[in-house]
Amino acid sequence: TRAGEEVLARWLLGPAPPDEARERQQSAGELRERLDLREDLAVLGEDARAGVHAEALAGWAMAPPILDPGAARIAASALPVLLAASLAVWVWTGVGLPALVAGICQAVYGRRLRSRVLRVLREMEHPAHDLALLAAVLQRIEREPLSSARLRRLRAALDVAGQPPSRSIRALDRLAGFADSRDHLLVRALGPLVLYGTQVALAVEAWRRRSGAAAGRWIEAVGEIEALGSLAGYAYEHPADPFPELLDGGAVFQAEGLGHPLLPEAACVRNDVRLGTDLRLLIVSGSNMSGKSTLLRTVGVNAVLAMAGAPVRARRLRMTGAAVGATIRVTDSLQDGKSRFYAEITRLRQFVDLTPGPPPLLFLFDELLQGTNSHDRRLGAEAILRGLVRRGAIGLITTHDLALTEIAAVLAAPAANVHFEDHFEEGRMTFDYRLRPGVVEKSNALELMRSVGLEV
Incomplete structure (x- = not known):
């Protein structure tokens, strides 16, 4: 009904x-x-x-x-x-x-x-x-x-x-x-x-x-x-999908074998994601099409399912209640006279207002502040993330800009770098969608441009 x-x-x-x-x-x-x-x-x-x-x-x-x-x-x-x-x-x-x-x-x-x-x-x-x-x-x-x-x-x-x-x-x-x-x-x-x-x-x-x-x-x-x-x-x-263990207290998201529920099981590559008191921020770097945005969606969708009372696509998930804040699909508006960058920072301001809760914030930022120059982006992203972590939030950001990966060293213990990567098999670019520790070491943008016929 x-x-x-x-x-x-x-x-x-x-x-x-x-x-x-x-x-x-x-x-x-x-x-x-x-x-x-x-x-x-x-x-x-x-x-x-x-x-x-x-x-x-x-x-x-x-x-x-x-x-x-x-x-x-x-x-x-x-x-x-x-x-x-x-x-x-x-x-x-x-x-x-x-x-x-x-x-x-x-x-x-x-x-x-x-x-x-x-x-x-x-x-x-x-x-x-x-x-x-x-x-x-x-x-x-x-x-x-x-x-x-x-x-x-x-x-x-x-x-x-x-x-x-x-x-x-x-x-x-x-x-x-x-x-x-x-x-x-x-x-x-x-x-x-x-x-x-x-x-x-x-x-x-x-x-x-x-x-x-x-x-x-x-x-x-x-x-x-x-x-x-x-x-x-x-x-x-989905009998293999368990109900999550819901916790009280400070922000925690600890998942083993986490996958996106809309992907077919045969094509779904699962990863572990752990956020909590000791590790509050994951900075995800990686080449194009390697799975960064899908990881954010995977975390977000499973968090929403968990807090609705539904099973999750994971071997195990332990988490506290959280308000999910995402900037995965931000667009400009000709009618409202707003650029993409202004729309993004307006949304970020809303997320800052949600902290420190309750419930705590679980943020998922895709290509944070990509609408500005690299210098301002680096300083702005560090300040925003530092403030969110200080207010008890946890989350992930994705980036192609390797300058943002330096934020993990500045924030020290509460943050860490992880990455996805690609490799070539018989002249073809392939992805395994496995999350690895550290910063990605290579880019595939030029190869992708050549693959569609651009002269670069």
């Missing part, structure tokens, strides 16, 4: 505290083997996705009452009884004045409420239809025995006064059926005698008072269970 998409997007966009991410891991682990449940929710969710308008539904459910629940209920109950009694008196005694007075009073009262009654019934039509679609999803969740703490809380939050949500929704569905019956000939003939439309409208208002506040919880709970099901589906389809 749309609610499920929104919950999953929210989880991926914002890091969860370690305790919450651990709960999601536990719930996703439980749902991983519930293949029937996940498939049923996927099928039922298709209908709900097309038909359920979550914001409009929640707005209707929580809107102020249109009819006075006290006086209107008493009058709507008393007037038909009074009319029936006066009609009985007329039949038995022949005195018709009480029946005439009662009929006039009821007609005046019904006329007075008519516009509000019609509004209640009209505004109920779409929410009742939406909830009927949602009921199928909720009923499927009700039938499933759940054991993890988070799933049990979600299931318990669905009930209203001890009743499961599907029963509450069926009650509203019956009221919608009664409202549709107003066009039936018998109801048209006899309905005015009992204030039929008013009775149905008052019942709808009573349903909103009793169950309306739960409608938002139902939508949110369905969305969260679907999002957990998505994490579980990923875990089921």
Whole structure:
């Protein structure tokens, strides 16, 4: 459903505290083997996705009452009884004045409420239809025995006064059926005698008072269970990918056999990445196409998956919660009058504002400050990185400019150089995408230019 998409997007966009991410891991682990449940929710969710308008539904459910629940209920109950009694008196005694007075009073009262009654019934039509679609999803969740703490809380939050949500929704569905019956000939003939439309409208208002506040919880709970099901589906389809170990405390990212989850397993080259108290910065140099930017994406994507509660593409990953800040794809803007360099430093300023957290910052800078001259770039990069490390951040930067690799020596213990390299096999340039210690010792830019026919 749309609610499920929104919950999953929210989880991926914002890091969860370690305790919450651990709960999601536990719930996703439980749902991983519930293949029937996940498939049923996927099928039922298709209908709900097309038909359920979550914001409009929640707005209707929580809107102020249109009819006075006290006086209107008493009058709507008393007037038909009074009319029936006066009609009985007329039949038995022949005195018709009480029946005439009662009929006039009821007609005046019904006329007075008519516009509000019609509004209640009209505004109920779409929410009742939406909830009927949602009921199928909720009923499927009700039938499933759940054991993890988070799933049990979600299931318990669905009930209203001890009743499961599907029963509450069926009650509203019956009221919608009664409202549709107003066009039936018998109801048209006899309905005015009992204030039929008013009775149905008052019942709808009573349903909103009793169950309306739960409608938002139902939508949110369905969305969260679907999002957990998505994490579980990923875990089921990638059984070799473990759930990460989430730590409390200062910034740590320690990965063994880390790979990009979108690369096929046969083509995925894995590397170890370790950042923490002793080593806070890795400066990654290397030739073109050797894997530097892919390494940043690999770290970033796995960090996001970990903090969302999902498995990661690694043999093992231990990390603390972190805010991921990346400058992997920064562009200029003709419309805004901003150069690429200005766009980059504006984003860097945002990352500086995120430190020292919580949570700590995990930064991933691709070709840091490449839009300026080498001298200013060297000084600016050193100052920015020194400040981030001092504020407790950890991260990686990539560079072709070997002058930036000198920053590791200036920062000493908290920083280190690593690199990727290429080599030639039978006249062809090849890459092994293995991360090695130290600074790259050669460049392949000229060879690449020659390979595409440029005379250099």
